[in-house]
Structures are given as structure tokens and as C-alpha cells.
Amino acid sequence: MDQESPLQKFLARLRVEFPEAIAETQKTDRQGNARTLYALKQEFLDELKGAGLDAANDDNRYELQFPGKRQARLQAQVPCYKTLKAEPEQSVDFEATGNVFIEGDNIDALHLLQKSYRGKVKMIYIDPPYNTGGDGFDYSDDFSQVQQDYLKAIGVLDENGARQISETNSRLKGRFHAGWLAMMYPRLRLARELLRDDGSIFISIDDNEQANLKLLCDEIFGEDNFQYCLSVVNSLNGNDNSSGMMETQDYCLIYSKNHQEFQMGVLAVEEEDVQREWQQDEKGYWKKGGSLKATGINAPRSARPKLFFPIYINEQDLSFSLEKTDRHTYKLLPITDGKEMCWYWSRDKFVQDCDEVIVARVNNGYALYKKQRPSLGDRPSKRGKTTFYSPSYSNTHSNQTIHKLFGRRVFSYSKPIALLQDLIRLADCSGEIVMDFFAGSASTGHAVMQLNAEDGGGRKFVLVQRPEELDKKKSKEAFEFCTSSFLPPPPARPSPTFPKSVCAGRVRQFPNNTP
Template sequence: MERNELQSLQELKEEEKIKILDRASNGILEKENADFLIKLIDNAENKTEVLKISALGMTYKRTGFHFDVRLEKNGGQTIRYLKKNENLSFDQGGITHKLIIGDNYPALLNLLINYKNKIKVIYIDPPYGKDHLGVFAQTNYNNAITRDNLLSMLYPRLILARQLLKDDGVIFCSIDDRNQAYVKCLFDEVFGEGNFLYMLSVVNNLNGNDNSSGMIETQEHCLFYAKNKDYFEVGVLPLDDEDSSDWQIDDLGYWKLGGSLKATGINAPREARPNLFFPIWINKQTLEISLEEQNNNWHKLIPLTDGKEMSWYWSKDKFIKDKDEVIVKKVGESYSLYKKQRPQLGDLPSKRAKTTFYSPKYANANSNKELKEIFKEKKFDYPKASFFIKDLISIANTNHNDIILDFFAGSGTTGHAVLELNKQDGGNRQFILVTNNEITDLNPNGIALDVTSKRLKRIMSGECYDESKDFKWLEKNTPYGDSLEVSEIQSIASSDHSVFEKIDEKLYGKDFENIHDKIEWICKEFELTCRKIEGE
């Protein structure tokens, strides 16, 4: 047992012990209680036990707010692993995206085997409504102080999510008015209050929802946290069509009229910055500029404001070096100089995002229409708009090869958004989606089978699994391409030796040449298999 201890298990133990010691040092936990929890963690046999024990010492040290922890149901002495669904998977070349069907808790544990510190963006839209959390986690809306079940369900999943994130990774969480304060406290505890970036107000219905409360509700919220704020820089948004009319293109890409090059403010007068006062010569016909004295058809321009000599923002060397970045405008009998404003996303015009996150494309009506064009009928309640997720990925400042995870994937909007963004900028981002197969009135075979997998199949290949192509989305869109690997969470008794045959290491990026290496790997990476029979 000791010899075959999981390295990742030991790392998790050390991380959780540090948190407990930190709580004790801050007077949140009694020393005796902290020592007892650490002793329990040292003797824990798997990651689930570690998280349960750590949760017992959970408090909100910054707010005084706390919840009564309800532990994850014990799955027994079983191993939960990924099994490929050959019928739902398809290979078209390109990037291989992933869809995992099943409970997201064992799915996250399985992802840790191959994706620890590799995920750039996580987006989740947890089921925070009282009727959507299942038997174990039904939020009690009559309890005005705590959301024990919701928070207990999220806590271990966020711990695992943080381990999956890269150092410069970020996580977004959509949440409603009623729960946002509680869930933010949970995020503060797991990710650290110092890594909070923004609380976005997402306007998804400008006309509002009339819930007879006295006011019209127009938005929900989206939490935005970094794994480590010091390593992250907020990205920008590409311009919508209606925002792009002011942009022009030259040999260097997009540009539009920027700020004046004549200085303003307390340091603008000539005497404050004498080195930045000098004449600039402007050709009256071509509007070309020169720093050398010219004659005849040239105008001598000096920086003046109300007849007072001022200065330029740029030095002489800067004007010479970047003269193609100068815009000359004639104003009456004189001239004014402006700089070209360049976009921040390569050759794509862009804008800074606002914390009030609004676009007509985010509207609930638009997201419902988008899904209906793929399925011809309503298949899912309250889907998110792919435009909204795409914009979140943009402000997450992803590069072209990053991985995006959604472990409450629902209808698969996050996957749709990643595919659209790759098409837009030529990226190779990979999505990983996790969803259960909850059976609903709209989806008698379950959400994963009736909605998520079928949506991805249709928009990626242009046809459904039955090879039908009669859906409206194809009229205005070209299939995105790429491949999809679909796997399901399976369980097996830890004492069943057939586990070494049933676990497919290729689903975890491995390909062993002999069974001994595979057995050693499974015993190392999967909980409970560490208990090898003595002598084997």
C-alpha cells in the first residue's frame, strides 16, 4: 500500500493539510481539531476521502459565513474509469475533442490523470435551481442563511478544477441572484479572495423576465477567477459588425483614428517638456510629414493651443520611426496630427470588455433559436448562447492551442463556442465537456444522448448519427470539422482483476507495450487499485 501510493494523492494530501494549518494559524480552527484532521488525511486511502476530511474543517474565514458540509455519497469499494463509446465517437481528422458522459466528480478525478495543470479555461453553469440538483443536492430556498447542498456539491469539484487549471488559467461560473453571494464565498475559499477578478453582470434578456416580484429581471451573474492573478492578463473582445465601421486597413492591418499627438495636461506647455517642442512639416497635397525643414508646398506646424506654445506626445525619433502611424487632418487653414489606433488581437479589431456583459446575441431568445435550428424543436431548457461563451474565452486570453473545460456541459454550448472561435481565428483549441445523462420530459433517452452528442455531431460533421441532414442550421453554416471522442464513466469492484483489461489506457494518452507496465500504471493512477494482492 505504502509503496504504491498515488503521487497525485500525496500531492492533494499536502495541499489540503497546508489549508488546514493555515486555518489553525489564523484562529479559525482549534489546534486540536486541526491536528486530528491532519491525522485523518494522512491515513486517507483515496482523493475522495481527503476532500471529505478537508471539508469537515471548511469555514469562510474572510466573511464569517459557513455552511454545514454534506459529504459526497460513497460509491463503495469501486473504481470509476472511462470507457469509449464507439457508437457516438467519430473521427474526421483535425483536433480530437472530448465528451464524457456521467457524474462530473469521477470525471474530474479521471481528467486529473492526464490534464493536471493543463486546462486554460473552465466554464461552468451549475444547476443552482431547487429542482435541478437531484436527490443529493436539492437547494433549500426556504433557508435564507445557507445553501448546504449546493455548496457541498460544488466544493470538492472546485478543488479538483483548481488542480486542472494552468498557472495562468481562469474559471467562470454562471450563477443567479439568489445564490451568487454564497457561491462567491465558496470561490474565495477555494481559489483565494486575491484571485477574484470580476463579477460580470450578464444581460441575457433586455426586455426582462416578469416574475411578479415587482421588478423586471434582465440579467444573471458570472464569477470570474484566476488560479493565480499574478500570471493572468485579461484579454479583449473582437468587435461586432456594428462596432467595426470606423476601422480601416493598411499594409500593417486594421487601424482607426486615435488620440491627438499634441500634448494636453499640466506637462503639455513647452517649458515643461522643451525637448518635445519642434516644428513638423506637412506636404499640403500629399499630407506627408517631415522633420526636416521644407519649402514651397509645405506647411510648418508647431504645437499651439490658444496661441500658447505646447509640446508633442512623441519625440523626434518616434515621429521619424512611426511616421506611417500618423494621421494628418486639415482643420481650416492649419493641420492636426493624430495617431493610428491599432487593435490588440493581431489583425482583428477589438475592444475592452465591460463588467456589464451585454450583446443582443446573448439573449435567451437567440440561444433558443440557435438550438432549435440544430434540432428543429425545443430540446433543452435555458441553453446559454454560444456567442456569450465565445466572448468569455476571448477575455480569458487563450492562445490557439489551449484547452477549455466545461463539467456542467448541458446542451454542449461551450463546445459549440470553441469550434466557432477556432473557425474565426484559425485556432486549434480543444474542448472537453462533461455532462450527465439526466432523463427529462424533453429528452427521454437522456440529455447526453438526445442533445449534447447529437448537437456536436451535427455541427461538426453536417449530419446526425442516422446520416440525416435536414436541419436548418446547415442553411447558413458550414460544419466545423474535427473529431469527437465520447466516453462514459464505468464502475468496477476494486477487487475485480479484470480492471486491468477493461481500462483503456489510450483514453488517457498512454499506449503500453506490455501488460506489466499497464498494471503498474493503473495501480499508480487509479484509487483503490493500490491494494494489490501481496506477491503479485
């Protein structure tokens, strides 16, 4: 069926505000149905140009340019005439689950998902090829000519395509960014349309393309929607890349769909930290918070005289009273270095929230603190840091998880589940849809199910990954895993597809992960 392009949707919205600028034409689609198409009127474009608002030929404009950008932009607009085919016999709980695994090219899937998932996805996480020259980057789409034109422009190839500079293809692919950017551009454009207004996208990347990806995302999502660039530490010892430095990290860019609607989530506190730092009372968890004695420019008594008054302490049970009693005899005033200050709270506040006050012994006396409660929910939580580190984020820990899950090392690398769980928490996603259209070994789906099992959430995943046919001789262990463990190969296919089998293997670890 015909898919309405993002450009047509944009023009339809523009027509509401500026109907005089939009022309309408009629077209018959492949099913014989009449459709209305929109286009900008030439006189409107001429008017913009006459007002000096046409930047098409402005040499002073600042923007990311690369060979093939125009083709990449068109790739996001061209309708996809393919369809999605359900495979119940190859599924786990097909009728009950809300999870989706799509096998195919992600550019096609992103087009096809627009109808059902547009504006419904809370979080997108992707770990695209890093364009290192040896990471299997072959999402060439229709952009093979982009690389050829670029190599000719810089003198690597002559006009006939003959090489003028002796250099290996892998090194060239690692250095030249145009093909990679042309691959990413339409996918990110389409991905943005799938996000909810309060949604966000998290993109893992390394130094090869981090700078270019930042510029690309600024253009597609808007600079105002840039949230953070996390430095994700994956090896404290460092990885030797023969550059003179040991690399300990890669990055994760975070962009929101609409920064005014987006709310950054918080991270869970490790159980051992809960036991060490937090206590419980009738209201739940708490730990010592800030002092109730004021600091800053408004702290002196002269600034807020009504907030200067005595608090009486019971030195036996560390309770307090606003009035002196037989048990509360120690008089505490807000004094710092001999200067009279004030409390943050009024008398009424102390009475109202008396069970939120901590009386603590300090040098030569006592001090008052407020109880700090978990910022979200009942469990203790913490804000994330831009240097993202945990021992469970390491490559070593990830490999151990894979071996424990599948009983063998069926692939060389997989994103750590704990890392993905924390990114999902930062996206403030508890019962919504999480998407990954570079799904690889389905780690994102695993993280969603694991997190649901831990906190009772109702998150669902949508994963997209190209099929990878396995050669029995070259990938013996992975082939044996696919044929013996989870999903038999369909009769029409000479060998099983690896991503689907791995995803099914992960799903079977969580038999209750259905609505």
C-alpha cells in the same frame, strides 16, 4: 485505481519546505502496491497553536461557514475508484479528435481527470444549477443530511423530522444555501487543480447564489485571483419574476488560477464596425488614435523644451515634414489656448514612425494623431466591459440558433453560442483545452468548434454531463430527436441519453474539427 488526493499532493509539496513537520506512513492500495502517505506531525500542530497561529477555535476569524462544509471538504479528498470507459462506437472520429465528452457524475469525473489533465486546462466554464427551487438542482451527493440538519436548526423540522412550518419544498430549496454550497465546494476545489497557472474559470450565476458563490470562490481560488463579476444582459425587455422589477441580467464570475500569470484576452470587433471605424494600409488595420500634442502636468514647453518644435504640413495631400519645403508650408506648433506645449514624440520618433502619423483638418487649422493598431493579432479588437451586452447574447437569439441547428426546439434553454465564444476570447484561449463539467446541451463544445472554424484556432473541449434518460411520453420531441438524428441507443439501454445525442449533433456541424 487509487487516486492521489489534493491533500496528499499538498502535503508532499509542504514536505519539501518543512520536512520536519511531515510524518510518513505506508499503505497498500487495492492493487497490492505500497504507497507512501503523508500527515502533519502533532508536535508541529502544537507548535503552531503555542505561537498563536492556530485559528481552529478563533471566534474572530472571517470565513464562509455553512452546514456540511466539513463533509464537502472531505468529498474533494476521497479517492474515486471508478474508471472511464471509452465508447468508440458512440463517438465521432474517435481516433482523431482531441475532444472529450464524459457521461457521468461530474464529481467522479473531476477526480478521474486529475491524472491526465491536472495543470493542463486553460479555461473552465460552468453554468451550474442556480438553486432557484425549480431548476432541477439535485446534485445531492452525500449531502441530503445537510438539508435535514439545517431545517432542524432553524425550526422548520422537529427532532423527529416532522415539519413545523407549512412551506413547499421548492421554496425551501430556493432559500437554503447549505446544500448548494456543499455541492459546489468539492467540485470547485478539484476544478482548480486542473487549471494551468495562466488558466481561469468563468461561472454563470444569478442573484440566488451570486453573493455566496463569490465568498466560496474567494476561499478556494484566493481573493487576489478574483478578476471580474460581469453583468451579462440576456433580455433588454426584462424577465418578470413577480418581484416588482424586471430582471435583465445574470452574472459571470471570473477567477484566475494565478493572477500573476493570467492575461485577460480581448474581444473581436463586429465586421460592420470594422468597415465603419477602421482603415487599412501596408501594415494592416488602423484607426485614428490619440493626439500627438501632449496633455497633463508635463505638457508645457517648460517641462520638456526639446519636444517643442514645428511640424510643416502639405495642405494638399496632408503629409508632413520636419523641415519647411516648397510643398510643406503650413507651420504647426503644439499650442493650446495660446500656451506653448510640446509633442509626445521627439524629432527622431517622427522620422522613424512617419507612416504612423495622421494629419487631420480641424477648426482653424490642423492636428496630428497617431494610428491605433489592433492590440492583439492582425484583426481589430476591443477590451471587454463589465456590463456584457450584445443582441446575440439574448435568450431569443439562443432559441433561434437551436431551432436552426436541430430543426426543432429539443430543449427549453441553451447558453448563447456568441456569449460563450466571447468568454473564451476573454480567457485568451486560442489552442488550449476548454472544460465544462456542467455541460448541459454541449453549448460550450459548440462554441469551441465554431470559434476554431472562424479563426483557425486549435482549441479542444472536455465536457462532462450526467446521462438523462428520456421518457417517450413526457419528452416526445426530444426522444424522437435522439432516436432518429444522430446516435442510436445502445441495446442495453431502454432509451437514448439526451446530452450525448445533442453533443454528437453539434459535433457533426463541424466535420473538420480534428487535429
